[in-house]
Amino acid sequence: MGGWRTADSLPDDIRLDLALLGVPTWRTSISTTGAGETPAAIRAALRRYSGGIMADRGVRDRPGSIDDLTIADFGDVTEPDGEEGEARARKASAAASLRSRVVVALGGDNSLTVPVALGAWGERMPAAGLITLDAHYDLRDGVSNGSPVRRLIEAGLDGRRIVQIGIADFANSREYAERALDHGITVVHRDELHRRPMDDVFAEALEIAGSAGGPIHVDLDVDVCDRSVAPGCPASVPGGISAWELRQAARAAGADPRVRSVDLAEVDATADVADGRTVRLAALCVLEVAAGVLVRPDGTR
Numbered sequence: 001m002g003g004w005r006t007a008d009s010l011p012d013d014i015r016l017d018l019a020l021l022g023v024p025t026w027r028t029s030i031s032t033t034g035a036g037e038t039p040a041a042i043r044a045a046l047r048r049y050s051g052g053i054m055a056d057r058g059v060r061d062r063p064g065s066i067d068d069l070t071i072a073d074f075g076d077v078t079e080p081d082g083e084e085g086e087a088r089a090r091k092a093s094a095a096a097s098l099r100s101r102v103v104v105a106l107g108g109d110n111s112l113t114v115p116v117a118l119g120a121w122g123e124r125m126p127a128a129g130l131i132t133l134d135a136h137y138d139l140r141d142g143v144s145n146g147s148p149v150r151r152l153i154e155a156g157l158d159g160r161r162i163v164q165i166g167i168a169d170f171a172n173s174r175e176y177a178e179r180a181l182d183h184g185i186t187v188v189h190r191d192e193l194h195r196r197p198m199d200d201v202f203a204e205a206l207e208i209a210g211s212a213g214g215p216i217h218v219d220l221d222v223d224v225c226d227r228s229v230a231p232g233c234p235a236s237v238p239g240g241i242s243a244w245e246l247r248q249a250a251r252a253a254g255a256d257p258r259v260r261s262v263d264l265a266e267v268d269a270t271a272d273v274a275d276g277r278t279v280r281l282a283a284l285c286v287l288e289v290a291a292g293v294l295v296r297p298d299g300t301r
Contacts, residue, residue: 001287002046007072007099017069017293018254019100020286022076023089023116023263025108028144031234034270038279039076039106041269045276045283053291066290072100080108086115093119097260101296104289106282107265109145110138110221114152117217120261127214129161129258131205133249134221135168135190135240137176139183145266148219150179159183161212163205165249166190166224166241190239198245202252206259215260218253220246220285222278223266232271232278243281250285254292262289 004020022039029035051066074096080089089112096103097120105116113132121128130152132138140146153159163186180187186208188201209216223233226240253259264282272278 001049001051001066002043004071004073007074007096010072012099014070016072016100017102018071018290019074019096019103020071020106021074021092021096021103021116022106023080023092023108023112024076025080025112025145027081028111029109030144030146033109033234033268035107035109035266035268038108038267038269038282041279042106042264042283042286043073045279046286048280049283049287053294064291064294066287066294069290069293071290080112080115089115090119093261094122097122101257101293102254102259102289103261104286105261105263106286107263107267110134110148110219110265111143111145112265113148113217113219113263114155116261116263117152118155120217121215124214125156127212128157129209129211129214129216130157130163130219131202131209131216131253132162132164132219132221133166133224133241133246134164134219135166135171135224135235135237136221137164137167137172137180139176139179153183158212159185161209162186163188163208165201165205166193168237168240171235171237190241193241193245198241198248199252202249206252206256210258216256216258218249218259218262219265220250220262221265222246222282225281229281230267230278231273232268233266234268234271235266246281247284247288250288251292254289255295256292257296
């Protein structure tokens with residue numbers, strides 16, 4: 001897969017099923033990162049895979065293929081960090097969203113979540129919702145990869161329509177846990193996922209995030225995964241979720257028409273192990289979102 005046509009090579013009136021957008025943020029990262037190199041690495045990894053989908057995974061009653069979708073690559077936002085860079089990223093996200101059913105943004109560190117979500121939400125932002133799969137609350141002060149959720153709340157997002165899945169022990173301060181509580185954020189702790197399947201948790205998250213009828217952004221911070229499957233994420237820890245659970249969430253996001261945008265964050269392609277497992281997982285999440293779009297109950301597929 002991959003090697004999709006560029007957006008500017010297609011007529012403007014063609015409605016895309018999925019728009020791919022690189023947002024290589026890295027300059028405000030709390031830890032040293034080469035995450036700015038990751039969009040290119042994910043695109044390269046996508047070429048390892050086919051578009052075929054197994055029927056027994058519930059995509060259709062017969063084998064399906066991502067090749068049935070209209071997908072276009074909008075390229076990378078130039079220097080997306082900082083005030084001017086965020087403005088460019090927000091504009092690019094808005095443009096991609098207007099032409100597609102779902103935007104998949106390739107980060108970059110987690111600071112990309114702010115402009116990508118705001119761009120995709122547009123004027124419907126007051127009714128929007130957010131779902132994060134992340135080991136961290138991302139409610140820090142300041143502007144960094146640790147602050148996107150707080151910044152979106154300050155921009156007007158209602159905390160009662162935020163669901164955070166996979167929050168880990170020993171990775172967050174008590175202060176941020178209290179902030180989440182104060183804002184009315186629904187938190188699904190990592191431990192709870194041992195007792196509840198991801199598909200049930202994500203279905204509930206969609207209802208909460210979409211309760212006002214607005215668009216939903218899904219932030220897939222790959223450091224929510226166990227470090228054995230995501231060694232290229234600087235903040236991943238032993239005991240995180242499985243690669244399969246992350247892929248389940250990505251497909252469920254793609255399948256729901258309320259989800260207008262998805263980002264993949266916190267993968268440092270320059271820190272990955274020799275077999276490239278972290279970048280490959282991120283690439284598979286792109287394909288899982290696309291597989292979900294194949295069965296969206298909106299009359300389009």
